[in-house]
Amino acid sequence: MATSQAGTSAVFRALADPTRRAILDALRDGGQPVGRIADGFRVSRPAISKHLRVLREANLVLVSPSDDGRERVCELNAAPLREVEDWLNGYRRFWGENLRALKRYLESSSRRDDA
Amino acid sequence: MTSPPTAIRGDIVVADIEIAAPPERVFRALVDPGELGAWWQRASVGLTTRWTLEARRGGAWRAEGRDDACGPWMLHGRVVTFDPPRALAYTWNERIDPAYRESLPVETLVRYDLTATPAGTRVTVTHSGFPVPSAIRDGYANGWPEVLDLLAAHLDDLTRRDPTTRPPGAPDA
Numbered sequence: 001m002a003t004s005q006a007g008t009s010a011v012f013r014a015l016a017d018p019t020r021r022a023i024l025d026a027l028r029d030g031g032q033p034v035g036r037i038a039d040g041f042r043v044s045r046p047a048i049s050k051h052l053r054v055l056r057e058a059n060l061v062l063v064s065p066s067d068d069g070r071e072r073v074c075e076l077n078a079a080p081l082r083e084v085e086d087w088l089n090g091y092r093r094f095w096g097e098n099l100r101a102l103k104r105y106l107e108s109s110s111r112r113d114d115a
Numbered sequence: 116m117t118s119p120p121t122a123i124r125g126d127i128v129v130a131d132i133e134i135a136a137p138p139e140r141v142f143r144a145l146v147d148p149g150e151l152g153a154w155w156q157r158a159s160v161g162l163t164t165r166w167t168l169e170a171r172r173g174g175a176w177r178a179e180g181r182d183d184a185c186g187p188w189m190l191h192g193r194v195v196t197f198d199p200p201r202a203l204a205y206t207w208n209e210r211i212d213p214a215y216r217e218s219l220p221v222e223t224l225v226r227y228d229l230t231a232t233p234a235g236t237r238v239t240v241t242h243s244g245f246p247v248p249s250a251i252r253d254g255y256a257n258g259w260p261e262v263l264d265l266l267a268a269h270l271d272d273l274t275r276r277d278p279t280t281r282p283p284g285a286p287d288a
Binding site: 009012013015016017018021024025028081084087088090091092094095096097098099100101102103104105106107 | 141
């Protein structure tokens, strides 16, 4: 399988938490102010801030000031999700090869005689 | 030999194949540690594996190996479905040398479904529980064009920076 890039580890750790995945889900249709994201969860604001920090470190979320400068707006950054797709493709290749190996093993002439 | 179809549906990886052997025989190859050591990941270069597996619901399993692609690795989990010769499922945890590849940070689930066919057995593997946000799971099906543009640009950029990176659809290295 391909060598991991430095950011992949941060992306996967970020995605491993269900609250963080839910934050990304909330952003998929467009940017949201931090406050509105926090309102959508029964988790404390400091906890949401911590999750957003992990997501920013993974480059999954970009934060910028709103037009009036009063709020911080979070947006989903899709580029790291490409690594997730590559990662899933790695498992797809693994299972394809693994099943072929099982087939070769069971269909080899010495195995055919087994009950 | 034609490739078995494999697919990603959202957060699930599915692969299947038809094998000219009866389901009971196939099931045995999935749970017997001696047999597993003989076929598991046999496509890899310079591979060794050691398996233990308690063939019952709740049983523990463990595989340790080393190959040229991934270096030393370890997989382990518990059997959650044991229904010979129809179905086998176990949890999947992995530890892989980070110099080669990132390990899955969460426990996932692997399920084998075996169906008798005129030629033998159809084996379907479903590997599920990947931590995938809905932006990946649903994005392509919903035709999320901005994501596709971003991903295409990201991939082009990757290819320019690292010529060994292959676009999807190209033969595996």
